[in-house]
Amino acid sequence: MPKVSEQYKEEKRNAILESALRCFGQKGYQATIIDDIVADSKISKGAIYNYFASKEEIYLQLLQKRSDEFFTDAEQRFTDLPNAMSKVRFLFERFRKQVLTEQNKQATRVYIEFWLYSSRQEDLRNVMEQRYEQFISYIKSIIEEGQKTGEFKQDLDSTQMSQIFWAMRDGSGLHYSFLGDQKKYEQTWKVLEELFVQYISERP
Amino acid sequence: MPKVSEQYKEEKRNAILESALRCFGQKGYQATIIDDIVADSKISKGAIYNYFASKEEIYLQLLQKRSDEFFTDAEQRFTDLPNAMSKVRFLFERFRKQVLTEQNKQATRVYIEFWLYSSRQEDLRNVMEQRYEQFISYIKSIIEEGQKTGEFKQDLDSTQMSQIFWAMRDGSGLHYSFLGDQKKYEQTWKVLEELFVQYISERP
Amino acid sequence: MPKVSEQYKEEKRNAILESALRCFGQKGYQATIIDDIVADSKISKGAIYNYFASKEEIYLQLLQKRSDEFFTDAEQRFTDLPNAMSKVRFLFERFRKQVLTEQNKQATRVYIEFWLYSSRQEDLRNVMEQRYEQFISYIKSIIEEGQKTGEFKQDLDSTQMSQIFWAMRDGSGLHYSFLGDQKKYEQTWKVLEELFVQYISERP
Amino acid sequence: MPKVSEQYKEEKRNAILESALRCFGQKGYQATIIDDIVADSKISKGAIYNYFASKEEIYLQLLQKRSDEFFTDAEQRFTDLPNAMSKVRFLFERFRKQVLTEQNKQATRVYIEFWLYSSRQEDLRNVMEQRYEQFISYIKSIIEEGQKTGEFKQDLDSTQMSQIFWAMRDGSGLHYSFLGDQKKYEQTWKVLEELFVQYISERP
DNA sequence: AATGAATGAGGTTTCATTCAT
DNA sequence: GATGAATGAAACCTCATTCAT
Numbered sequence: 001m002p003k004v005s006e007q008y009k010e011e012k013r014n015a016i017l018e019s020a021l022r023c024f025g026q027k028g029y030q031a032t033i034i035d036d037i038v039a040d041s042k043i044s045k046g047a048i049y050n051y052f053a054s055k056e057e058i059y060l061q062l063l064q065k066r067s068d069e070f071f072t073d074a075e076q077r078f079t080d081l082p083n084a085m086s087k088v089r090f091l092f093e094r095f096r097k098q099v100l101t102e103q104n105k106q107a108t109r110v111y112i113e114f115w116l117y118s119s120r121q122e123d124l125r126n127v128m129e130q131r132y133e134q135f136i137s138y139i140k141s142i143i144e145e146g147q148k149t150g151e152f153k154q155d156l157d158s159t160q161m162s163q164i165f166w167a168m169r170d171g172s173g174l175h176y177s178f179l180g181d182q183k184k185y186e187q188t189w190k191v192l193e194e195l196f197v198q199y200i201s202e203r204p
Numbered sequence: 205m206p207k208v209s210e211q212y213k214e215e216k217r218n219a220i221l222e223s224a225l226r227c228f229g230q231k232g233y234q235a236t237i238i239d240d241i242v243a244d245s246k247i248s249k250g251a252i253y254n255y256f257a258s259k260e261e262i263y264l265q266l267l268q269k270r271s272d273e274f275f276t277d278a279e280q281r282f283t284d285l286p287n288a289m290s291k292v293r294f295l296f297e298r299f300r301k302q303v304l305t306e307q308n309k310q311a312t313r314v315y316i317e318f319w320l321y322s323s324r325q326e327d328l329r330n331v332m333e334q335r336y337e338q339f340i341s342y343i344k345s346i347i348e349e350g351q352k353t354g355e356f357k358q359d360l361d362s363t364q365m366s367q368i369f370w371a372m373r374d375g376s377g378l379h380y381s382f383l384g385d386q387k388k389y390e391q392t393w394k395v396l397e398e399l400f401v402q403y404i405s406e407r408p
Numbered sequence: 409m410p411k412v413s414e415q416y417k418e419e420k421r422n423a424i425l426e427s428a429l430r431c432f433g434q435k436g437y438q439a440t441i442i443d444d445i446v447a448d449s450k451i452s453k454g455a456i457y458n459y460f461a462s463k464e465e466i467y468l469q470l471l472q473k474r475s476d477e478f479f480t481d482a483e484q485r486f487t488d489l490p491n492a493m494s495k496v497r498f499l500f501e502r503f504r505k506q507v508l509t510e511q512n513k514q515a516t517r518v519y520i521e522f523w524l525y526s527s528r529q530e531d532l533r534n535v536m537e538q539r540y541e542q543f544i545s546y547i548k549s550i551i552e553e554g555q556k557t558g559e560f561k562q563d564l565d566s567t568q569m570s571q572i573f574w575a576m577r578d579g580s581g582l583h584y585s586f587l588g589d590q591k592k593y594e595q596t597w598k599v600l601e602e603l604f605v606q607y608i609s610e611r612p
Numbered sequence: 613m614p615k616v617s618e619q620y621k622e623e624k625r626n627a628i629l630e631s632a633l634r635c636f637g638q639k640g641y642q643a644t645i646i647d648d649i650v651a652d653s654k655i656s657k658g659a660i661y662n663y664f665a666s667k668e669e670i671y672l673q674l675l676q677k678r679s680d681e682f683f684t685d686a687e688q689r690f691t692d693l694p695n696a697m698s699k700v701r702f703l704f705e706r707f708r709k710q711v712l713t714e715q716n717k718q719a720t721r722v723y724i725e726f727w728l729y730s731s732r733q734e735d736l737r738n739v740m741e742q743r744y745e746q747f748i749s750y751i752k753s754i755i756e757e758g759q760k761t762g763e764f765k766q767d768l769d770s771t772q773m774s775q776i777f778w779a780m781r782d783g784s785g786l787h788y789s790f791l792g793d794q795k796k797y798e799q800t801w802k803v804l805e806e807l808f809v810q811y812i813s814e815r816p
Numbered sequence: 817a818a819t820g821a822a823t824g825a826g827g828t829t830t831c832a833t834t835c836a837t
Numbered sequence: 838g839a840t841g842a843a844t845g846a847a848a849c850c851t852c853a854t855t856c857a858t
Binding site: 003004008009012043044045046047050 | 841
């Protein structure tokens with residue numbers, strides 16, 4: 001079988017990561033055993049270790065992939081939006097419209113678990129810090145754009161507002177990954193949006 | 205063997221729980237091994253199992269205790285406050301003024317970890333749901349009080365606002381348990397307070 | 409059962425080391441699995457790891473113990489010997505009279521295997537070098553004693569002669585741990601003794 | 613697929629064996645994994661298994677080859693030597709002049725490791741015994757030649773002297789594969805030669 | 817009540833060998 | 838003939854819990 005295409009390997013990697021996401025989401029990173037991933041993916045233990053050096057590496061790459069996907073996706077969707085406010089609105093809409101599928105709830109849990117996990121592993125703090133920085137600067141630049149155009153208040157601390165956005169997202173993500181009530185989830189995001197937008201908007 | 209006093213036992217239980225908090229905070233629930241608690245508490249493994257049936261029970265009781273303490277403390281502090289707004293302001297102040305000691309950061313991590321943990325253990329969902337309910341209704345009643353007195357908008361969904369409060373608290377708690385910058389932490393809470401208060405306040 | 413005596417623990421340690429010697433001797437260090445030692449010693453895997461941190465540590469301590477025993481034993485036996493030549497003679501006799509029991513052959517194999525093993529593990533070279541140095545200086549001092557008293561040639565390099573002694577011992581040990589012919593073993597040592605003694609003796 | 617020439621196959625076999633020698637020498641037989649040989653030889657895993665049935669077979673053939681080479685080489689060099697003593701002298705010289713390259717030290721280790729390995733594998737004892745027999749009779753015949761010509765003592769046990777020669781060689785080989793001091797190595801062989809020659813020589 | 821040694825199922829990772837391409 | 842991905846049986850080591858003292 002050997003000498004397989006790059007694509008074949010890419011697909012296999014992805015299959016493993018998808019299984020891992022399911023498993024980590026369902027049971028948590030630590031509680032997931034390699035055999036869970038084997039069972040879910042139907043890929044042998046040895047094969048998994050051909051693609052990833054360790055369980056932890058699977059975890060890291062999984063999160064990297066999710067994060068990459070977020071930014072790729074976000075960039076694409078923003079191309080047509082005319083101003084900062086519409087971008088902020090769009091962002092809230094994006095999270096609000098997220099469907100609380102098992103998969104999404106799991107992904108959120110995995111992501112939040114990683115916050116905790118990386119807080120505790122000295123060698124991962126860096127990874128997490130950088131990722132956090134990326135997410136922060138993403139919103140930050142929108143805020144600043146809005147400040148330039150006069151859409152948003154001039155005296156906002158853009159970094160801080162960005163932090164607040166992600167804190168709200170992570171907090172409600174955490175809760176709804178547990179509660180799972182779609183309707184309330186959407187209503188909550190509606191309110192969060194108003195709260196946030198009201199605060200950042202330049203008043204007439 | 206001579207029976208020891210109830211108080212002695214209570215102290216021992218507390219010592220174990222305190223050690224457990226430190227350990228769970230530092231390494232996480234799963235990564236903490238009983239011997240960590242033994243080492244930290246200087247109480248023998250056997251003794252620990254005399255007081256708690258399992259590692260999980262230590263975890264549960266630890267969270268119960270923290271939660272009880274929160275409410276006991278909160279109740280006491282509220283006795284003198286004249287109205288709903290001052291209670292809300294006080295609540296924000298309480299979190300804002302929290303010092304980001306290692307201990308507090310750890311406690312936050314342990315608490316958030318428990319959200320994830322209990323999401324995944326069928327038999328714990330109940331425990332978590334009840335606890336969540338308690339926290340929700342705590343703020344909810346303040347909101348409703350404010351609505352009655354006309355301090356707050358009439359058309360707020362009090363449950364929802366309570367959820368949002370806790371989502372903000374858990375989101376920023378998560379982030380700052382990692383980031384640990386006291387000054388920024390306080391500033392963030394200042395903004396959160398404004399954001400929240402602005403939104404709930406009845407406008408003249 | 410806890411709070412056992414130091415002696416109890418010492419015995420347990422020894423029991424593990426003795427089993428390990430049997431197992432390492434029979435199958436080699438690498439080929440021996442912990443379960444072999446479990447089976448041989450009837451001590452559970454966990455208990456073994458209570459006494460030793462790793463398979464390698466068992467190996468190291470086993471060799472340390474053998475080496476210590478050699479020197480303790482040798483010292484005691486030498487107290488009465490009047491001169492260097494009788495010490496040399498005695499030493500040869502000691503090895504010559506060694507019975508080629510399975511145990512002794514195994515011990516030799518384990519010891520020689522450790523030469524190879526430590527050659528390859530950077531962190532063990534030191535351990536081995538020190539041990540080698542000990543063995544070398546042991547014979548070396550006897551040679552030098554004999555040179556002082558005029559029993560041995562003045563122009564011998566005492567370190568070198570010591571090396572040669574141990575090379576002969578290890579070479580024939582290796583071979584006879586395989587061949588196992590007791591009679592020939594003794595005859596060989598007789599010849600080695602003559603060879604060696606003849607060479608170091610001051611000729612009249 | 614087109615049949616390749618016998619020579620091509622022979623070269624490939626040799627390339628594998630040479631890599632194996634390096635790897636086994638560096639890490640030991642058991643610690644060497646097939647991928648080490650793949651990496652060193654740049655021959656694929658599958659191809660290696662086309663030439664050898666197992667890792668153990670590589671080991672066996674490697675030693676067979678070394679042993680064959682020794683005898684081929686030795687025979688050639690002996691053709692011109694006039695008498696037994698010069699052959700003995702030549703033999704000592706041969707080992708004395710061996711350069712302690714990494715390669716040679718590794719080869720020694722591999723060889724000695726095989727003594728241990730074969731002691732433990734019932735099915736290999738035979739292989740080892742025969743090889744040992746070969747080496748023994750090689751020296752033995754020189755000794756006997758010398759006894760016939762009166763160069764050596766009549767009452768020597770030629771087999772025993774041969775064993776002693778190889779024991780000295782293996783013992784010092786083991787030590788110097790670890791120590792690696794070229795100058796001392798040569799001096800030791802000088803002394804071994806004197807020791808040995810003095811003992812076997814007919815005294816006038 | 818307290819101790820801490822013992823247990824052994826269970827976790828992660830390795831690696832000789834196979835075999836589809 | 839060559840390739841190297843796949844397999845899965847081990848191997849080492851951990852650790853929650855028990856229980857004899």
